[in-house]
Amino acid sequence: MEQGGMEHTRRSKRQRVAVDYARLDTSGFADCIRVQHKKLARAVVKFTGQAQEEAFAVSTVAANELASHVHLTGFANPCVVRAADNSRSALGIRVPEEKLTVDRVAELVGRNRQVNTIDVSTQSEGPVYTMDELAAYFASPSPRKPLLNIVSLDLANTSLHDMVSVPSLVQELDLVNKAWPPSLTPTPMVQLYALLSVAGCFMDFHIDFGGSSVWYHILSGSKVFLLVPPTKANLMAFEEWSSSDKQVSVFFADRVTGCQKLELSAGDTLMLPGGWPHCVVTPEDSLVLGGNFLTGYNLSLQLDIWHMEERLKVRSKFRFPLYKQLMWHTAGFYLTQFRHNADVTADTNINEEKTLSSLSRWEKEGLVSLCSCLQAWLRQLKDGSDLPSTPENPANLVKELEDCLKKEGFSGPPVDSRTAPKFRLMLRPLSAEKPVSQWPTLAEDEDSEEEKSPEDKDDGEFDPSEDVLAEDDDMDFQIEEIKSPWSKRQRTPAAKKPEKKPIVMSLAKPAVISAASPRAHVTSKKNTKSNSSVRARLLKKCGLDPRIPLPTPKVRPKEDR
Known part of the structure; x- marks a missing residue:
């Protein structure tokens, strides 16, 4: 309709979902939804934290006290060791004496080595680069386009692998080191990776595969984490959010309780227990050493995350390798421990309770969950492909392990004494009141994409110093209040x-x-x-x-x- 020579165009106020049409032809619709990563990154940097239970608070620990703290608490909460002159040697971390750069890493792992990347704008698989191309990409000036993140550069069978080492505590806790037969190949090798991230990278909320724990040592640069405690309500909210088509437009931190922010700089080391949903922002170019490991302390939660991955139909390439086989070997390892302790008790007439003190109550509680899971796998077994090649009969192994646990008073429904009471204390997230379809979403600007200036478009790097503390920056990221399915977006409560x-x-x-x-x-x-x-x-x-x-x-x- 024309009035006074001016043409008025009606514009919809509905949430717009950006689509990468160039990617649509090659990868399909599932990978072409663009994420508002700049707005999400700003929300992470400006996040002020929420009230949390003391048992879930991040602990700052001295390097020489980390092992005793983890064994005393059952690795229930994240631990941070801040940079110090002797922190690396005290933790058992070995790195090259010369400063590692991306170009030096490319030289040590091979310049023709192909590396998988993650496209930050879609949070899915990006192009495959050689290490030589990746070094040139890091050397290029900002802003880099496309914005790529490398989170899984495997260092196995490279020159760099022999020059670095994982923390001694990780080697002590890792079930692969404890239970996997040395003669059996292939071995699930996920202990040691290099992570290369340029400034502006954002990794949305995720749980590491198989509920595995993570160690994280920053060689250069900095990182900002948001950590969510793995309470029952928070994990239910995460599963609902992960399976929703509104995932790209919902800031998950505002849908949970107990979320806390953690900032890491060069020289800091993080030990993150398994099952914690977390997201990561990279304010500056960063080079990190890290890896994954499964522990006996978190068996129950690790199995819960494995079942969640089954329900979410996560592809096998993004799952913990040889997970079922490792769980069978874990059961055999702990059964051997019980047998050894029983033999020592019979030979020396020592009090059985003192002999079995080598196994913590968290491990025994986790073994109850493991036995229940192995029984379910046996019932579902058809071709025997998931059974390990061990002399033990699988059914007899589970039965004997259950009998050993019953003698110790651990039987019945699986329960974790560290987290079970916390479920009742934590308030329910919004998902307990409303389905994901009614969750608040990222607010879109009133102007269309064509009317935005080039620097305002959400396809470049995130600059942490850009309007981070400005009051009017709240317009970039709004949470709508929902009173009913038909209510309008409100910035402030009534x-x-x-x-x-x-x-x-x-x-x-x-x-x-x-x-x-x-x-x-x-x-x-x-x-x-x-x-x-x-x-x-x-x-x-x-x-x-x-x-x-x-x-x-x-x-x-x-x-x-």
Whole structure:
């Protein structure tokens, strides 16, 4: 419609999902959804943290006290060892004396070595580079396009592998080192990787494969983490968020409880227990050594994450290698421990409780979960492909291990004494009140993509110094308040209204009030005729909640003809 020589175009206010159409033809729709990584990265940097249980708080530990702290707590919370002159040697980490750069890494692992990358804009697989091309990419000036992240450069069978080593505590805890037969090949080698990230990289919330724990030593650069405790409610929210089509537009940290921010700089070392959802922002070019490992302390949670991956249908290339075989060897390893302790007790007449003290209560609790899982795998077994080549009969192995645990008083439903009480103390996330389809999303600017200036588009690098502390930067990332499926986006909660005296009706049932997320706004509602039992029954038959008001129909003005 033209008025006064000007043409007015109607513009939709709905959430826009950016699509990488160039990628659509080659990889399909699943990999072409663009993530608003700059807005998400700003939200991570500006995150102030939430209240959390003391048992889940990040612990700053001295290098020479890390092992005793982990054994004393059962590796229940993340541990940070800050940079110090002797921290590397005290942790058992060995690195080359010369400063490692990306170009030097390319020389040591082979310049023709092909490396898989992650496209930050889509959070999916990016192009395959050679190490020589990757070194040139890092040497190029900012902003780099496309923005690529390398999180799994395997150092096995390279010159660099012989020049570095993992922390001694990791080697002590790793079930691969403990239970995997040395003569059996291939071996699941995930202990040692190099991570290469340019400034602006963002890795959205994820849980490392198989619920494995992570060690992380920063050689150069810095990182910002958001860590989410693995409570039952938070893991349920993570699974719902991971399987939702709104994943790219929802800031997961605002949907959980107990999330905390952690900043790491060069020389710092992080030990992150398995099962913790976390995201990572790279403010500056970084080079990191790290790896994954499974432990006996976290068996129950690791198996829970494995089952979650099954439900989410995670592809095998992104799963922990040879996981089932490792669990069978783990059961055999612990059964051997029980047998050895029983033999020592019989020979020396020592109190059995003192003899079995080598196994912690967390390991025994985890073994109850492992036996339950192995029994389920035996029932599902068809061709025997997942069974390890051991002299033990699988059914007899599980039965004997269960008997040993029963003698110790560990039987019945699997439970973890460190986390079970915390489930009742933590408030439920928003997912417990609303489905993912009603979660708040990233707010889009009013202007269309064509009207934005080139520097405002969300396809370049994230500059942590760019308007990080500006008050008007909140416009870049908004969380909408949801009162009903048809409500409009609000930046601030509604003004608090004076409480009205409730009207008591003889036929009405008392209202049920549920605990909502501490970050979700609660607004008062007007009294309507929704208390009518007839109306409520009719709405329930239609699949609608009678407590939510129906939308008011809008009358469109007639257009001039």
